[in-house]
Amino acid sequence: MDKILQILLLSLPTVAPNGSHSLWVLATYIKGQTPFPEFSYVSMLDDVRVLYYNGETKTLIPRGNTTTEDTVFDSNQLITISDYIQASFINKWAVATNNLNKTDGVLAFQRLVLCELRDSGEPGQMITRDAFRGSTTDELRYFDKKFTYHGTLNVTAQVLKIHLDFSMWRHENLYQPFCIKTLKGYLEKRKNQVNRKVKPRVRLIQKANADSGGSWVSCLATGFYPRHINLTLFRDGQPVSDHEITGGDLLPNGDGTYQMRKNLEISAEEQREKHKYTCSTTHLSLDNKLDISLEYDHGKPFKSVIPSFLTVMALVLVFGTVAAVWRKRHKSSSKSEYSSPSMKPRVRLMQKSSTDSGGSRVSCLATGFYPCRINLTLLRDVQPVSDHKITEGDLLPMMTGRNLLFFSGSHSLWVVATYIKGQTPFPEFSYVLMLDDVRVLYYNGETKTLIPRGNTTTEDTVFDSNILISISDNMHAASMRKLAIIDNLNKTDGVLAIQGLCLCELRDSGEPGQMITRNGFRGSTTDELRYLDKKFTYHGTLNVTAQVLKIHLDFSMWRHENVYQPFCIKTLKGYLEKRKNQVNRKVKPRVRLIQKANADSGGSWVTCLATGFYPRHINLTLFRDGQPVSDHEITGGDLLPNGDGTYQMRKSLEISAEEQREKHKYTCSTTHLSLDNKLDISLEYDHGKPFTSVIPSVLTVVALVLVFGTLAAVWRKRHKSSIKSEYSSPSTSEESVDTAS
Incomplete structure (x- = not known):
């Protein structure tokens, strides 16, 4: 592998001028099943390998030190930059596979990143x-604060503008400053290694050319360092x-030096001219130019090659056998070490009335399960209901916490995204796009498809699908980086999932409101970024250095x-139209104020219930003798969905036996966009005997039970x-007949 990398290095054009120094990265991203890391790179100072990075284990391995x-660079910062490079490979893979009609099998991408330090000490x-399938796909150069792109x-x-804007920002603010600082650090540590000078051994050889009857003249210089050399035939x-x-x-030699050979073919006629x-x-x-005269050898030119060739073949066989054995064992160990946590689903079967049809809606809900594979089937009289009669059925992620943000009177567009690392039957990355609380789109990151939900007309003009897929790839990459940080701290085996909520708001005035990006892992929010009126606020629990956090936040x-909010607001306006x-x-709420006995305390519960309303914003307030009940006395208050797309909310107050005797007046007050005025509902309750209204019902039920x-x-x-009277015995019947006769 190291030999191959060195040959690849030398096959590239020499971009650093003679006398300067350069730090460069040769990176490879592999998509498909191989025994090698999906992402890895070698970092080199000039032509000296100094570092190897394994993207699977997130490890930095020094070479030749x-x-x-440790003081050359901040390892956390370098791993963060490595994650950015890997993420950009994911974007390139998305473009490449899109152009290649979803190519199957193994795909490999390569990248060369190079920064130069001039002799003056200034950055060059x-x-x-980037390269794919042996051809350069694109190249970005940054020099004297100017960019050129091919x-x-x-x-x-x-899409290209978004890509270039991202790339140029990263080069100017992150990549070049870090690269130059690291280059200077390595030069200080490795100066004796990269500044050494080894003289070339030079020969001029003439060998017979059996095909033409002439000969070959070869000028060979070998064993020199550094690699820059001028070799001229006269x-x-x-x-x-x-x-x-x-x-x-x-070409490289095995000892870290180089060789170069230049050949000239001489015809038989030219040979007789004795040049x-x-x-x-x-x-x-x-110190001076070295001139070498011709040495002529008519012998067997390739005799010396045979031992070397046999040695190489033997090594290839040995290493091939070792690699095959390792691969087999590695697969076995991977299978045995894999484990997947599981969580049982909570399942409910609900029936809700449908005001539109006069019938009802039966809903089967399973929630809180893991892993994400589940079979959910509705049966009617033991027979499965046909798929064309079923609505919904989408697999949706659970967002942790109750404090999802909705803004009364405004509209919002938001994404609930899930990134899964590990072997599952579902896409590695997917999301649901929602307008307020209405699902409008589903995105499958594996097939790069955007699937509309609930539309009655075409919505192709709402957004540019190419831009949305490009942004989706960046979201995918950001999720991967976030999980890499978390997994790097925990080294967790099995399946890991990270969830993201991205929300933009449009105010009633038509102006953009706040934008929120929130990430969650294992039931807890890891970080949240808010953007409002060109100001950012950030809260997070990620255990990273301040320097790494600054890079992440700046980007x-x-x-x-520059990208997310403008696109989100434009798309939100399109969907609203x-x-x-x-x-x-x-839809107006149906409101009830109910009092029920509390057997534990001898008191009762007063509950204010509003249900069947839309939109979801509602104010539900309990009053005691005309005064609002304090929040700390209230339980409930969660906004819950109904099966018909409307909502419900319930607030409850516990009343002690002593307070019940005080005969307070309780009122449920409701305000909602569907109501012209505030709706107040009084309690249906007899203060003298609070539960006498229940007795007639109980007696009626008891009487009916006795009657039935x-x-x-x-x-x-x-x-x-x-049954007994109708039963008869054949033998008895025959005897009676005989007697009668």
Whole structure:
């Protein structure tokens, strides 16, 4: 692997000028099942490998160091940058697979990132170059605060602009400053290694060419360091033209030095002319130019190659066998170590009346289960109900906490997203898009498909699907980075899931309100970012350094201000235009104030219930003798959905036996957008004997039980008698007949 990386390094154009130093990264992202990390890279100082990064284990492994290099860079910051690079690979993979019609199998992407330090100590150019299937897809250069871009990605101008804006911000504010600082640190630690000078051994050789009857003249320089060298072939004192020369590639030796060979083919006729050939070499290790005269060898030119070839073949067989054994064991251990936590579902079957049809709606609800595979089937008289009669059925994530944010009178567009790491039958990344509380879209991150929900007309003009998929890829990448931080701290095995809520608000005035991004893991909010009136507030519990947090926040704030909020508000306005009848409808609440006995305390419960209302914003207040009851005395108050798309809310007050004797007056007051005036409901309650109204009902039920019980007993007795009277024995019947005769 190391040899291959070194050859790849040398096959790239040398972008750093002679005398300067450079730090560069050769990264690989693999999509598909392989025994290697999905993401990894080698970091190099000039041509000296200094670091290897494994994206699967999030480990940084030094290479070739003789002293500690912990002070060269902040490891947390470098891992964060590594996550950004991996995330950008995910975006590139999305574009590539989209262009290749969902290519199956293993796909690999490569990236070269290079920053240069001039001899003056000033930063030089920075280059990021991506490749896929052997071809460069795009290249971004940053030099003297100017960017140039060349690319072949088949994306729209809008999507490309988002990509470039992200990339340029990262290069200017994050990548280049960190790269230059790290480069200087490595130069201080490795100066003896990268500044050493080793003289080349140079030979000029002539060998017979059996095909043409002429010969080959080869100029070979080997064993030199650093890699920059000038090797020139002269014929009778004049440089041989480049188009006559073959070779000239810079190749590595096993000891960290380099070699270069240039060849000239000489015809039989030219050979008879007895030209003078010279190989001229200049190198940093040489005080003067080195000229070598021709050495001619008619022997067997390839005899010395045979032992080396046999050695290489033997090594290939040995390492191939070891790799095959390791891969087999690795797969076995992976399967045995995998475990998945589970949580039982809470299942309810509910029936609600439907005011529109006069019938009812039966809903089967399963919630709180994990993993996410579940079979939920409605049966009618033991037979499964046909799919075309069933509505809903979407798998939705649970958001932790009750304090989801809704704003009375305003409208909001929000995303509830789930990122899953581990083996499951569901997409790694997916989300539901909602207008207020109406689902309008489902996104499958595996197939890159946007699936409308509940639309009665086409909604293609609401948003640019290419831009939304690009933003979705960035959300996917951000979720991956967040989970990487969490998993890096916990090293959790099995399936992991992180949830995200992203919400933008449109005020009644038509101006953007606040935008909120909240992430949750294992039932707790990890962090929350709010953006309102061009000001950001952040609250988080992530255990990261201040430097890493600053990088994360700077990037997140830039994205919210320049990409996410503008797109979200535009999409929200588009959906409001298409779904205005659906989200602006008003349904009045049905309100009741109920008192029930509390057997435990000898007192009672007073409950104010409002149900069947839409939209969801409602004010429900309990009054005692004209004064609002304090919040700390109230239980309930949660907004709950009904099966027909409306809502309900219940607030309860516990009344002690002593307070009950005081005969207070209780009132439930309701305000809602569907009501012209405040609705006040008084308690249906007799203060003298609070539960006498129950007695007639109880007596009636008891009487009915007695009547029906008596009737059942009589019927049963008569039914038994009739069975006995109708029974007869054949033998007895025959005897009676004979006697009569």
